[in-house]
Amino acid sequence: MQLITCPYCGPREEAEFHYGGQAHVPHPADPGSLSDEEWAHHLFFRDNPRGPFAERWVHALGCRRWFNAVRDTVSYRFHHIYRLDQARPETP
């Protein structure tokens, strides 16, 4: 089990966290104007990279707060952990 560093609580065991998939997917600014195709992409289509991935996590069995992380989907190593109000770090 790896340790994940919650931005609010510090390092905790992975089993305390839940996964939330791709980060930085904004809600459509004008939902009424979306075509069926655009809705499909908003609802169902997500990036699935092999390598660094910006994604959401929640400290479900701790402070219950959401945060973002850049994690490598091959090594599973966390490169960055940052709050929801922070921008995605540039590298990697």
Add this chain to the structure above:
Amino acid sequence: MTTVDRAVPPGADLPEHADFLWRNPEPKRSYDVVIVGAGGHGLATAHYLAKNHGIRDVAVLERSWLGGGNMCRNTTIIRSNYLWDESSAIYEHSLKLWETLEEDLGYPILFSQRGVLNLAHSLQDVRDSVRRVEANKLNGIDAEWLTPDEVKKVCPIVNTSQELRYPVLGATYQPRAGIARHDYVAWGFARRADEAGIDIIQDCAVTGFRTAGDRITGVRTTRGDIAAGKVVLCAAGTTTVLTDMLGLRIPVQSHPLQALVSELLEPVHPTVVMSNHVHVYVSQAHKGELVMGAGVDPYNGYGQRGAFHVIERQMAAAVELFPVFARAHLLRSWAGVVDVCPDASPVVGKTPYEGLYLNCGWGTGGFKATPGLGWSLAHMIANDEPHPCIAPFGLDRFVTGALIDEHGAAGVAH
């Protein structure tokens, strides 16, 4: 002494080395059809292209070794008791092919129709299960609802005590379901395809595509460019790495899926038991290992390994359901990379690129589909039209909303 001139070096009296099951040819510079991925789906598609359609100028390109992906990592459960008509059609088509596959391939695949039990542990489970049994019957699929006592008759080692935290309240039962030897299945298809003149090329990774406008004209590989009339993606967990190169978005997420086996035991487990609720499934392989697994690891991952706490929980569930396993030892665990779709159904169909066919999203349950999918995909490649069994599984369903939600039949159960 006469024994001296009869001296035989050790091992010299062993039989001849078995023939190789397939050639390892150099890739040609061009083929009518190039299939990416020599897993079960790529190999079955190649076999049926030759057998059903007489299309033999085909290459199957594999970046590592034949069957080295999910094909030889899965837990080999075969069944067709899915909820919706669309799924019933493709999985039952496949199950019927399994029933004669050994003769078709002329190769032993140890297909054993020992039945599958899907346990129910809550009132909602019971309602959903009974509904699925009725839906299966309407589709002509063998399905029964069993009471806890009847479960005990089919599988005496299941703990049906009502004192459990999540007692067994009954189960769906498909007697024609079962297991097979996954590596033999891969080799059997490969041998037949090779005999038909199809080139299976291992150690050949596809690294890009050649296009002319919105037509696919070939692939770029680690062994040079190969021109192709048609290109078929059977790359399972790594499909989006390929489609990203074409700017084509596919709604799948790749997850680690783990499995484990115990040491070899005497035959104790006569069937296959799965529980969505307590999250584990178990069968016993022909050799005697208990084969176990459950759902995917939650995060996206291409690492072919998963987290320990995930399998620790599965083993807790296994021991509660099967107290007799408490002293068994685990021998090994491993993981594959499975491509999971939002509605737990596959994506098979044509793409915006002429000549490019897509087959992915089978997630945790595509082994059972191997012959049926291969048959239907070969039909689509030959006719440029989807076979009726796969027509509902195109990418357009995410736009029309005609999703095929199989989370109940495919979440934990494979």
